[in-house]
Amino acid sequence: MSGRRPTLRQNVRQLPRAAWVLYAGTFINRFGSFVAVFLVLYMTRRGYSPAQAGLAVGAFGLGSIPASIASGYLADRLGRRETMILASVLAAVFTVGLALVATLPLLILFSGLTGLSNQMFRAPSAAMLADLVPEERRMAAVGIMRLAINAGFAAGPAAAGLLADRSFTLLFLADAATSVLLGVVALLWLPHGAPRAARPPIRGEGRRAIIADRPFLLFLLATIAMSAVYAQTATTFPLWVRQNGFNNATYGGLIGLNGAIIVVAELLLVSVTQRFSTRPVIVFGYALVALGFGATVFAHTLPVLALTVLVWTAGEMTAFPTSGVRVANASPLHLRGRYQGAWGLSWSIGWTVGPGLGSWVYERNTTLLWVGCAVLGVMSALLVAMLPEPSVLRARLGKAGESVQAD
Numbered sequence: 001m002s003g004r005r006p007t008l009r010q011n012v013r014q015l016p017r018a019a020w021v022l023y024a025g026t027f028i029n030r031f032g033s034f035v036a037v038f039l040v041l042y043m044t045r046r047g048y049s050p051a052q053a054g055l056a057v058g059a060f061g062l063g064s065i066p067a068s069i070a071s072g073y074l075a076d077r078l079g080r081r082e083t084m085i086l087a088s089v090l091a092a093v094f095t096v097g098l099a100l101v102a103t104l105p106l107l108i109l110f111s112g113l114t115g116l117s118n119q120m121f122r123a124p125s126a127a128m129l130a131d132l133v134p135e136e137r138r139m140a141a142v143g144i145m146r147l148a149i150n151a152g153f154a155a156g157p158a159a160a161g162l163l164a165d166r167s168f169t170l171l172f173l174a175d176a177a178t179s180v181l182l183g184v185v186a187l188l189w190l191p192h193g194a195p196r197a198a199r200p201p202i203r204g205e206g207r208r209a210i211i212a213d214r215p216f217l218l219f220l221l222a223t224i225a226m227s228a229v230y231a232q233t234a235t236t237f238p239l240w241v242r243q244n245g246f247n248n249a250t251y252g253g254l255i256g257l258n259g260a261i262i263v264v265a266e267l268l269l270v271s272v273t274q275r276f277s278t279r280p281v282i283v284f285g286y287a288l289v290a291l292g293f294g295a296t297v298f299a300h301t302l303p304v305l306a307l308t309v310l311v312w313t314a315g316e317m318t319a320f321p322t323s324g325v326r327v328a329n330a331s332p333l334h335l336r337g338r339y340q341g342a343w344g345l346s347w348s349i350g351w352t353v354g355p356g357l358g359s360w361v362y363e364r365n366t367t368l369l370w371v372g373c374a375v376l377g378v379m380s381a382l383l384v385a386m387l388p389e390p391s392v393l394r395a396r397l398g399k400a401g402e403s404v405q406a407d
Helices: 008-013 019-032 035-045 050-062 065-078 080-100 103-117 124-130 137-164 168-189 204-212 216-235 235-244 248-273 278-298 304-330 333-364 364-384 389-395
Strands: none
Touching: 008 137, 008 389, 019 080, 019 124, 019 137, 019 168, 035 050, 035 103, 035 137, 035 168, 050 065, 050 103, 050 333, 065 080, 065 124, 065 204, 065 333, 080 103, 080 124, 080 168, 103 168, 103 333, 124 137, 124 304, 137 168, 137 248, 137 304, 204 333, 216 235, 216 278, 216 304, 216 333, 216 364, 235 248, 235 333, 235 364, 248 304, 278 304, 278 364, 304 333, 333 364
16 A cells, blocks of 8 residues: 555544444443343342352353354344344343343343343444445444443443342343344444345355364464453452452452543554554554463552553553454455354353353462463464464455445
8 A cells, every 4th residue: 555544533534424323333232231230130139149140140141152153144144234133123022031030040041042132233243344444444443343332331331220229120121222222223224235245155155264264263263362361350350359458349440440541542542553464463462461461460559450450451452453353354255244253252262261261270379370361362462473464365365356335
């Protein structure tokens, strides 16, 4: 590419209207995904034990695994918008069902179904954003998408807490209402179908293409390792904070620091990272995450704990948006939903394995846990460092020069 690269402001101003509608839908999706946050409190208030409530929360997480595969398939076969509408309808139905059932087996079942339907929005929305935005503007586009996600996640539970104090029934109904609103937004204002340039995938083609795409499989492996490390923020990191003499409010403040920095600073960082190719940016970000979690072994005071949070937050802001851009750039257009689904699945696997494995190691040797996080983070960075850039992959697959147009 010759000439000066466009600035972040220029890229943002040239985003299509449909992208902004998608951002609004993403904010609604994340704002309304607060049932999982309050599920333990809801079930313990109804007389279930913390362990029983934990089973329901675990089912919510497990639901995201098949959702990643199914939503990627449907996004390519049925259409991006149509899959998002389906996910919204199912989320509303299952959330209301979760509020109505009373027995533990049904609570676990509907919790898993609710988790499945909530996660089904991710792959088609990411695929649609890649459809709508050309490659040179995707870094800015993904940065704004993450801003919508984090802003919704920050605002939703706060508003939900006010509802939960009044009635958990209101909480569930409000969550279902946001799903309905999301479906209406998608139906009225998002483009329908698949991109014009995309031919219908042949049966089994997506699975075969991903299995044959060795660089993408290595990238997924790196993602699994990185997500397992990052999952410690919700499992062993709060235990570490308590072990060092601090209360739950301190842990909440540290996690709040992470969210506040992302909302305030991530787009500013994107304006810098968009100037570089994806590989070195992801490698540098993964290395920062490894450093932040590895340094936690020395974090016994509040300032040092906050410093480690700052380091791995900087790594998250550097690597995670760029990873989404890399997946979009490396995927064939007619299989874009499946590639996004596979990437989402890798995150789900890491978040499923990471908490249990990390807790097991933590109980035996805390030093080994944080050193192990650093090692896994470095291994993830090295795996990405060995991969070719997406443009090389597309040329190798004969996909260079694909046009991107949405209906």
